[in-house]
Amino acid sequence: MAGRLLALSARSIKARPVPLGAAGAHSNPALDATRAMIGNREIVGYGMNGQPHYYDRSDIPLPAIRWKEATADIKCLREKEKGDWRQLSMEEKKALYRASFKLTYSEFKAPTGEWKQIVGASLMLVSVALWFYMAVRVVTRVPLPDSFSEEKQQAQLRRILDLHVNPITGLSSQWDYEKDDWKK
Amino acid sequence: MFRNSLVRVASVLKNVAVKPNAPAAVRFMSSHNTESDEQFDNRYETYFNRTDIDGWEIRKGINDIVGQDLVPEPKIVIAALKACRRVNDFAVAVRFLEAIKDKCGPKVNEIYPYIIQEIKPTLIELGINTPEELGYDKPEMAIQNVYEIH
Numbered sequence: 381m382a383g384r385l386l387a388l389s390a391r392s393i394k395a396r397p398v399p400l401g402a403a404g405a406h407s408n409p410a411l412d413a414t415r416a417m418i419g420n421r422e423i424v425g426y427g428m429n430g431q432p433h434y435y436d437r438s439d440i441p442l443p444a445i446r447w448k449e450a451t452a453d454i455k456c457l458r459e460k461e462k463g464d465w466r467q468l469s470m471e472e473k474k475a476l477y478r479a480s481f482k483l484t485y486s487e488f489k490a491p492t493g494e495w496k497q498i499v500g501a502s503l504m505l506v507s508v509a510l511w512f513y514m515a516v517r518v519v520t521r522v523p524l525p526d527s528f529s530e531e532k533q534q535a536q537l538r539r540i541l542d543l544h545v546n547p548i549t550g551l552s553s554q555w556d557y558e559k560d561d562w563k564k
Numbered sequence: 565m566f567r568n569s570l571v572r573v574a575s576v577l578k579n580v581a582v583k584p585n586a587p588a589a590v591r592f593m594s595s596h597n598t599e600s601d602e603q604f605d606n607r608y609e610t611y612f613n614r615t616d617i618d619g620w621e622i623r624k625g626i627n628d629i630v631g632q633d634l635v636p637e638p639k640i641v642i643a644a645l646k647a648c649r650r651v652n653d654f655a656v657a658v659r660f661l662e663a664i665k666d667k668c669g670p671k672v673n674e675i676y677p678y679i680i681q682e683i684k685p686t687l688i689e690l691g692i693n694t695p696e697e698l699g700y701d702k703p704e705m706a707i708q709n710v711y712e713i714h
Contacts, residue, residue: 382619385678389636404701423626424619424620424623425620425623425627426620426623426624427620427623427627428626428627435672438663439631440627440630440631440657440665441626441627441630441660441662441663442623442627442656442659457650462652464691465649465654465690465691465692467691468654468691469637470693470698473654473658473693473698474698474699476654476655476659477654477655477659477698477700478688479655480653480655480659481655481659482707483707484662484695484700484703484704485662485663485695486695486699486700486701486702486703486705487663487705487706489666489707490703492709513659518585523580
């Protein structure tokens with residue numbers, strides 16, 4: 381609500397930018413605060429939310445204030461703007477645009493390459509996590525029990541075959557009990 | 565005519581109850597909307613065609629129509645450009661054309677040339693250049709993002 385009051389009061393002076401320190405402009409402290417924030421810039425619209433801020437947004441193309449403060453050459457251009465626009469040169473037209481807006485659509489929508497920073501930082505953090513994992517695996521290693529030695533494993537395999545474990549589709553089905561060897 | 569509606573989400577979430585006495589609404593919006601496309605277009609065209617419109621109202625109208633889920637009809641665009649001429653604001657006209665190009669979304673190569681072709685007589689009559697003619701379809705300069713200055 382305060383924003384709307386500010387916007388309404390600001391609208392009444394929108395065509396007359398008040399220089400800082402002018403006497404007679406101090407009846408409204410909110411207006412002074414606005415002028416301190418935006419200087420000499422002309423307030424031209426409601427903008428996004430009634431506040432006299434500048435922004436470049438593709439969904440709200442026209443902000444509440446002009447981009448540049450009103451200097452002498454811009455005032456000169458504004459006078460020319462009142463006439464036939466076909467008389468304006470390309471430079472003047474571009475200067476008029478840049479006086480009201482900071483960046484064009486293609487400039488503020490241009491890719492920033494930020495995704496490379498993000499992917500790079502994420503991968504670096506992931507690699508730190510992988511280093512931690514490897515460290516844990518190295519530090520917590522214990523020696524294998526002696527039942528893992530070659531002779532003992534062969535003895536265990538002999539016992540599995542003697543017990544006919546999985547005789548139909550598993551390991552013992554591959555063993556030829558007459559020849560006492562693996563089936564060919 | 566060109567209504568890019570959010571069909572995927574809207575058609576799943578909303579049931580459109582078309583009352584027999586309501587004008588046919590193309591968009592999947594809430595069932596409170598009973599305004600037809602022509603009424604919508606005429607409303608905006610009348611708004612911009614007011615002879616005593618001022619810069620504040622033009623900006624509000626343009627921000628509103630750019631906020632809708634559609635590309636404005638050429639007649640609305642022409643009315644807005646003529647309104648810019650009445651208040652002597654060239655930059656707003658160019659900004660509106662850039663916004664229209666942005667609203668076309670992925671179909672920009674089909675819709676934007678049509679819009680420009682329809683409004684070309686007005687552009688020539690008023691002396692408004694398209695952003696392409698001003699060289700603003702490619703980035704011209706880069707300014708460091710204020711949020712990344714450390």
